[in-house]
Amino acid sequence: MALRNALRSAGVTALALAGTGATLSYHEVSLPTTLNPLFAATMSDYRSQELVFDRLWFHDAVTNELKTRIVEKWELAEGGKAIKVTLKSGLKWHDGKSMSAKDLCFTVRAMLDKGTPSPIAEGYRGVLEGCEVQGGNSALIRFTRVFHNPRERLGFAILPEGAFQSTAITPDLDFSAHPVGSGPFKGSRGRRGVVFDAFANVHHQPGIAQLQLSEGNDPLIQVKTIINNGVQGIIAVPPTLRPDVSASDEVALKSYDLRSWWFIAVNTNKGFLADKRVRQALNLMLDRSKLRELAIGVKPGEQNSPCEFISGPFVQSSAYYNRAIPVVERSDRARSDKLLTDAGLAKQGGSWTWKGQSINLKIGMLAPLNTEAPDLLSLIGNQLGEGGFKRVENKISEDEWNRQILTGQAGDYDLLVGKWSFGLVEDVNDQFHSRGGKNGKVNIFNYANPSVDTVLQEYDRARTDTAAQDAYHRLHATLADDLPYLFLWKLDTKSAWRTGVRNNIIAPYHYFTEIDGWRYDK
Amino acid sequence: MTRWWIRPLVRLVAALLLPVAVPAILTLLIWALPGDPASIICPPETCGGSAGLAERWHLDDGPMGFFRHWAAGALHGDFGRSWRMLQGVEVGELLAEAVPTTLVLLALAGVPVGLGVVGAVTGRLPAKADPLFHVLGLMPSIVLGLAAAALVQLEFGAGAFDGSARWARLVGGALVLAFSDGALAGAVTGTRGLFSAEARQRYVGIAVLRGETVLSNTLPNVAPALVGQLRARVLHLLSGAVIVEALLEINGLGDLLWGGTIWQDFGVVLAAATAFAVLSAALLVVQAVAEVLVALHVRRAPAVGAE
């Protein structure tokens, strides 16, 4: 015991020493899987890549207005079906070469190249048609059609032509671990972490010499480490641990709105779940207040809680959210039982059966969600259990989630607990449009509903914000009734940074967009 | 004694077989899994259309073709690049770091085990100490490993992997390997058992009456069994390295294999598993050679006939 304490005190000093030097070290829940923007899959990927690359346009972290650091001037051309972009001069890549319009067009061509196996590029293939260099620093980017928000469609990171053999870019190139960008930091991925070294440029003067990213598993230990100044930042602090952080004077919680919302996707193609009434019954069976209280730690009636219930696929602060649709907070067992009985389910020996077969719900959850909402899977399982459903519970690794679930191969799962985070565009077409061609790319259970498809196409065709909002309001209403998802909540995300880290404005989603302004005095 | 060469021969054959069989079986497994190999190796969500990958990785030539290409590359030290675990990094590069690290780990773990063996052979290590080793050996590596990990974390912080932190992890891991799961206990008692059994043979007593020493008589006779035991011990350590390295975040082969497995990065798993197979094969060869040397030593006789 005494030895343990002696070691611990030694440990604290050791942890403290680890934080010194002209570097800022921070923990992510997991290390980025790649530093190549074309293959970003996790939030950690997006955050890391934001340090290394410049996106053509981005949203200001504070005002949310559309901004750019590398475009000198731009104008729409060909009746809005194209945009002429002139890059600033003197922009340098991390390898010292200078950035030109050729790089911009190379990036576009690479994304359009079918040999680039990138889902992100695939997304742009529906938007971009081509790019041609017009003089040294100007390029004409053509769209597939006229968009009401053309520049918002150009949020991709620029890649250096010189770093690639061809426009067919694959994830296994050395570039994924040791990229060449034009962003404020030169990044290099190691086995245990990523080191970002400041790179002064015409458009970037980072105020921090080096960033060190390492993986921090147990959130509790992460919190203790930052309090001991073992690291200066933690990207994600689970709600349950936020009080510990607030209690320290040397660490501050920093909110960053990921516009991420949680859901339970329902296998609408599977037997009894195909019946809308059963989905509605499940929706009524859940006691969301209890889930939130036990998994997130929000007391009933708590003011400005980090977790707001939602009734559709948007966060309440979004312009697309339909406030007319109420949220379901408490369970209503009587109504849900009636709906189930109407749908032809029968209770035998306390548990539901369908056509004489006993029902055994197979419930899965994206494993990392457990860090943010501990026990959520078993809590949901238990509530359905109390409601009379036998079940099996499985966590699903992020990798497996990407491989099986998002590709519509969820197989015999009945319910899947997951989370979506929006980037620049709050677009849910990929989630709810029936699969086919470019549509419904992440439609988990291959949900297909013609009226939903129609509304989604209306949104796509919308030329004004109000038209787009109107379409999504109707979508919200339809989904809240048809329930391919049981919508849970928006959970705001908080980071913790040492108070010595100043002016650390955090951008939604991409996080480090304003890193140039960050300062750190020890 | 007439066909003393059979056992070494079997070992050599096994040694040749292992490094080929292991990757071959793994390759078959890739095809045995549900879904197409390309999307197993890199999920469409991250790699998009898998047709390109299939071609790049020669997955479209079926298991045989894939294995041929892989093996040909491997022979020239080209194990391809990591698709998932450490995207873009050459697997050969990872091996180049992992293999020496694991060898150092084994060497460090070998010190206490080796001392134990020598102590048992020479009788320096009293049999009274065996129960102590046994109790220590009952500890599973996960428990000792956690203790070691805690010490490292307290001393150097969670994110420290270089310099003295690296060595602390290595030494900690080595001690865990050496003492947990009965590694040392087994080595000591096993060796002691071998020698005491041999020393009880009548010829040893007679040799003493001839003024010879016990060890000079017993050592050559138990050598084959001893080498066998030692090989088993090293293999035991090698296998244990997987857990210990993953637990203490040591950049060795075991950790590489663990990472490859949880990321389903078959390129990495193939390479790491093959590296393990090669190490194990090397042990077999060492044992075979030792057996041959002993056999030749035993057969040694002065050239006679000349007078």
Place this chain on the structure above:
Amino acid sequence: MSGAGRRFSRWPSGLLAAAGFGALLVFAAFAPEFLPDPDPSRAWQGPGEMPPFGADDRGRSLWVYATQGASILAWPALLAGFVVALLAVFGGVVRATGAARLDGWVQGMGEVVGALPRMVVVLVVALIVPADSRSLYPLAVTWALLAAPGAMDEAAAVAERLGGSRFVEALRAHGYSAARIFLLHIVGYNLRPVVVRQAAEVSMQVVFLELALSYLALAGDRPSLTHADSVMSWAGLLSQGYTWLVIDMESGHALALGLGLIALVTGASLAVSHAARAR
């Protein structure tokens, strides 16, 4: 391990072994199918406030860990032990019958299988078991098969010391039936100690294997390789205890319970071996 033990009676250690494995199976039998809801207000409560073992970081009784962990382990571990025992007996009997060719094959196979680092194979098996039908059984059996060559070797050596086929001939001369010779004299009287010890050791190793794999999965916040996520492994106790080691959370009792359960398994396995050796 040797002579000393023989002087003792089989009964004390036999009872100890029975008690150990009995406890394991009882735990398994009492395991709730699912994790109960947490009660954060009771987090880290000690055994006094939440008997019998105290609470975890979420205010859940550690009793759940103990029982559910046992339900993951008990049967696969016993199965692994059984497989090894079976194969060891086979190895011994083959040597005793003096079937040279078969013996040769057995040894050859043993040479190859025995040369595979066990954890490597286990991980590869874990890799191919479909994620949603995870269980300890396939890993336990794999481990048993990999441990078998050693056990078979040892059993064969025992049979050899008996004099191999000559021993059988001798007993035949006494007019014993083949069944009696093999089942009673060879397996029952002579192979028993080795076979039982090997089986007990492998069962114990399977328990440790599960702990290690589950712990690593838990530490990386990944789905377990060995059990459904509606149950908790004993590894949960270790990872709870780990926070006590490094950041002084009040979870010492979790670690104590974890170590206690490990000690239980170890003790039971030792006791079994001893009982099998004792006269």
Place this chain on the structure above:
Amino acid sequence: MSAPLVVLQDLTIRAPGRLLVEGVEVVVEPGRVTALVGPSGSGKSLTARALMGVLDVAPGLERGSLRYPALDPSKDWYDGVRGGGPRAQARLLEATRALRGAYLSYSPQAASSALNPGRTVGQQVALAVGRRASPPASLGAEVTRLLRAVGLDPRTAAALPGELSGGQCQRAALAIAVAPAPRLVIADEPETGLDPVLRRAVTELLVEVVQSHGAGLLLISHHHDTVSRIAGAVVRLRPPAGAPEEL
């Protein structure tokens, strides 16, 4: 008249609770055969071993003295060993190691189990030859000579004990015993396990070989015919417990 090779006086060895031998006197003169006879359990082997400085019973040596006058008439090797227990006996074992297999050598009974199974006969003979003060010009030739002398085909040099018959082993053991050219050979029931014909041959060979090397021989035996035929002096042991003596 040259000094005796070994003089053992009043040898008394105790095991827990009983005497093993008491007051045994043995003198071996050079060039002649001394027989040590007695019923089994009378301590013949024990005496022979004690005479080589090998005492391995506790409490062990109680009384007695051991001299090798031909080496050093004054030195009593048992000084400090009497009543000294295992430790003192271990010291004696070390002190006399150089003598064993050089000044005096030992030819065991049931040689087939007494030879190192992991060494060829040739190697074992060569090792013994290697203990001579002055090594021969050609080791190979000397091994051949010795094997021939005991009536073994020189090719048996390449054989392992396991590949020889009992008689061949006995001859090999004899070759090993005389190989160091010792002053005294102690032969422990060399006839054991041999058929009558072979038994005679071996003992005669023994005497012949030993005397041709000009060494003394202490023959341990319970075969009266052998003893009466070849022994010049006889030492009779009787069990201290007072068991009836043979003869």
